[in-house]
Amino acid sequence: MTIRFGLIGCGIMGADHARILRSDIAGAELVAVHDMDTGRAAAVADGNCRVHSTAEALVADRGVDALIIASPDRTHAPLTLAAIAAGKPVLCEKPMAASLDEARAVVAAEIAAGRPLVQVGFMRRFDPGYRALRAAVAEETHGRPLFLHCVHRNAVGPDYVTSDLVLANSCVHEIDISRFVLGEDHARVRVIAARPSRRAANRRPLMMILESASGVIVSVEAFLDAQYGYDVQGELVCEDGTLSLDPHPPVSRRHGGLDGHGVEPDWRGRFADAYRYQLRDFVAALNGGRFLGASAWDGYVAAATAEAALKALADGNVETVDAGERPVFYATRA
Known part of the structure; x- marks a missing residue:
């Protein structure tokens, strides 16, 4: 099954995730992006996927199966919580949260959802x-x-x-x-x-x-x-x-x-293989495999x-x- 990804954040890390998804990951497709900088979003989309004006619209997009969050740190926990509420698996760049209270909230929300939905990008x-x-x-x-x-x-x-x-x-x-x-x-x-x-x-x-x-x-x-x-x-x-x-x-x-x-x-050159393996295993987990990356608890x-x-x-x-x-x-x- 092909996993349709939405990407929130099209800076250095987001653009790199987009490149890896398109070039190295079988069974995955980048279908939607969002960034506060519309120029960066358009550059990463490159005419090949939808560009949403808000992160909330991307999360709600019914054509998106899973999310990658590479936006500013302060947005990580709120967007991860939104993904959990929408029932969509999410790979969130580190740090997962800007405060310990936010981190606790993410853990509690995932447990309440009753299934693994969060992987943190400790590549x-x-x-x-x-x-x-x-x-x-x-x-x-x-x-x-x-x-x-x-x-x-x-x-x-x-x-x-x-x-x-x-x-x-x-x-x-x-x-x-x-x-x-x-x-x-x-x-x-x-x-x-x-x-x-x-x-x-x-x-x-x-x-x-x-x-x-x-x-x-x-x-x-x-x-x-x-x-x-x-x-x-x-x-x-x-x-x-x-x-x-x-x-x-x-x-x-x-x-x-x-x-x-x-x-x-x-870091992108030093850990190029790690980033690629991280996304491959995340896609494999979404297709019925086991999550091998860092959890919300981690x-x-x-x-x-x-x-x-x-x-x-x-x-x-x-x-x-x-x-x-x-x-x-x-x-x-x-």
Whole structure:
């Protein structure tokens, strides 16, 4: 069965989702789009699908089976709630909600609907490297995990991004993927801020230290102004050895007296496969398969952990992460 998608938000991420749907996903069709910027919406539609003047009209479109939400963060929860009310499955970009109360509301609405409808766009769960780390933990191929060291660097962050947004919008990826790799929740969090880079006085490079429920330590360096490119690293330290993500593209270069590897300019190249696998599996789930991506509960837990991290950044203390018990409704999700 072909799934007819509606896309809300036609910026960088929305345009990329549209491209992937059209070029790489069998059994899916982009039939409708909306963006507050009508020019962007028209460019993504490219004369091949309907352009709605409002997000509400797109959600109500009877010719749309499922939704992708890639609009501004503040709209994610309201639009996800609208999709649930309409009975339409939704892939919502992270963060799922702008507040913990909104995240709770999404979880409650999905449970009330009685069937899985929400997947959150934590695409790293589909990256082959992270999935290999998760398998190593589950199978204890290198003994039990002790540390997970993460690095998250961007070339140049937007001017509006503050230290708080570094935690809420960037580190939230590491919050989720470390839970996924380790297979357990975080119990405590501390955040240490370095001095500001001369290139970005309004934010500070951060070191977030998470402790899992069983005592695994997760370190996360977040630096949005590294200049040289987009660089995500991960090393899992276990009792009997270590495993690391491959930080390099598949091709090395020798040119002009230099021998080395290129660095991706942003996340789209680094996680191109993950984005593609994420959409493929979402379509497969809608056709009767199992949802393998992050659930609304995972989105809520990420929000709860980020809120504790924000408090830790503000007060300098080690903060407890308390998301509560996982509802039975989500027991079968990955």
